[in-house]
Amino acid sequence: MTQSQSPLDQSADVQPTASPLTRLGEARWVLLAALCASAAAVVLYDVPIGPAVGFLVVVALTAGFIPRRAASRRFKLNAQRDIRRMWPGTGMKVTVDALPTPCFVADGRGITRYINRQALETYKGVKPGDPLSFSLRAPSLLEAFDRVCATGEAERISWIEKVPTETWYEAHLAPIYMPGNAGQERTPSLPDFILVVIQDLTENRRLERMRTDFVANASHELRTPLASLTGFIETLQGPARNDPEAQDRFLTIMLDQAGRMRRLIDDILSLSRIELKAHVRPANTVDLTEIIRHTADALSPLSADMGVEVRLRIPDTPVRIKGDRDELIQVIENLIENALKYGHSGEYVDVTLSELSDSQDAPAWQLAVRDYGEGIPPEHLPRLTERFYRVDVESSRAMKGTGLGLAIVKHILTRHRGRMEVESDPGKGATFKVNLPALENTQGLPEKISA
Structure with missing residues (x-):
């Protein structure tokens, strides 16, 4: 960092001056000695008075108008001290x-x-x-x-x-x-x-808040499956020790509860990793249409079990955006999976990808996932992305939900500079819309698309 010369650095050029009277006062002993010498010369050696007075005048002028080095240095040091x-x-x-x-x-x-x-x-x-x-x-x-x-x-x-x-x-x-x-x-x-x-201290406070939320929420969510596992183990060790039928039934429930704890821990760890890099925007270029098709194919067994048809309405050409492929798969998977689980009564789930060309904001692509189920009551919409928030606790747990899916979606979209909107009409289903920024330079193909 370069800065202009400060007054302290310029203090060597400061030359403070004192008044002639001040200098005469400082040279009073010299003047007194000159006066005594002149008087002695007049009295003892018959020196004329004129030359003696002239000598006194010269000494006085010298003392009054020529700065002495010691006085100049003293004033200079005082000036430096003030600076x-x-x-x-x-x-x-x-x-x-x-x-x-x-x-x-x-x-x-x-x-x-x-x-x-x-x-x-x-x-x-x-x-x-x-x-x-x-x-x-x-x-x-x-x-x-x-x-x-x-x-x-x-x-x-x-x-x-x-x-x-x-x-x-x-x-x-x-x-x-x-x-x-x-x-x-x-x-x-x-x-x-x-x-x-x-x-x-922002990063430290966020980590502290994250740890607090983890302890409060995770301990609450893990308490129920742990209590179930403990109870079944005690039963197997006691009354059901010699009951093969009860053992098979209890072991099946225990496996289900252990799977619930595993899913919960996986979601918490995933959310923590996403939050730690939320400020780092992805730099890779990905094909959004390929990601949607891949996710829909991966969820086809679930859609078949639910008896729901997933209908894709996406462009035939690649749609390239800046993003993290794994995280975008997680977003689309969460949205489609939620639509299948909670909107399966509607028999269809529509997945649409369209360009927001008429938007006044920057160019963007909109992914919409719509189900035709019961919908979401309006009072629950503002809180859907909160951690561990569920519209229907029993239904969510029955569907093996952890209450962290939409919180993960929100944090991934924050990292991708995107946003999510939810529209729902009770009895007519719900629509989750995700807007993601388009590439700024759309001319030509990128050198590499992340696999």
Whole structure:
């Protein structure tokens, strides 16, 4: 980071001057000695008065108008000391630049005096000389800064910003007193500088929230199958020890409960992996029509068991978008599987892929999965993507659902910069619409399509 030369670096060129009267006062002993010498010369050696007075005048002019080196150096040091109280030295700048987090050095009046590289990258447009409030607008941080100025004691605060996304920050504010300024006159308890170090805690808080949700929700969901397994094992060890028919029935139920726990754990781990890379947009190019056909073929045994026909209405030509193939398969599989399980009474599930060419937003493709079942009551629509939320708990568990499918879909679409809409009319089925951005450059074929 290059910055213009600070006043401290220019202090070598400062040449403060004192008034002639001040210099005469400092040279009073020299003038007194010259006066005594002139008087002795007149009295003892009969020197004319004129030359003696002229000698005194020359000495006085020399003392009054020619700066002495010692006085000049003293004024220069005083000027440097005053400047050092305003601008941090090179050592402080090098130390602040070595810190891995955004750091600001401000004076006691709240004026920014130095910013390290990380702060310049995070807070665009900030520059030395601006008030600190121009860059850091959090009221709690500015209040803490005022308290540090008043008390001279370090503080640590944290705050949350809601725009553009929810982020957590922590700041450490520490006063700095320059060693050479102990005897200088200044405002009582006002530090020479205040170091403000800011740390982004967003990732840590999200991981903490993820762990909390996992413990709360997973423990609740796992309690029922674990209780069932424990009860059946105790029964097999006791009353059903010698009952082969009961053993077969109980072992079948135990296998079903173990499968339920396995599906739940797989979904939780899948959701965790997706959340960890939610901010990284996929870079591969995939064919969306191929993914839809592949998923529909994979679910054909389930659709046959349910007695439901999956009707595809997709383009014959490839539809290329930026995406992760495995994650998009997971999205389409969840939507079609839900339509088969909860809308099987309608006998059909329509899967449609169309281009939103008339949209005012960026070009996009819309995937719509519609069933003709009972539909979803409107009061449940806003909460469908919440973790472990079920419209009908008994029906969901009977269909071997974990309550995490649509939460996984939401996080995958967030990573792909897509969005989902749900339309439902009770008694007439439900439609899940997924919008995914189209490729910006549609000319020609891409070099490689992910398999």
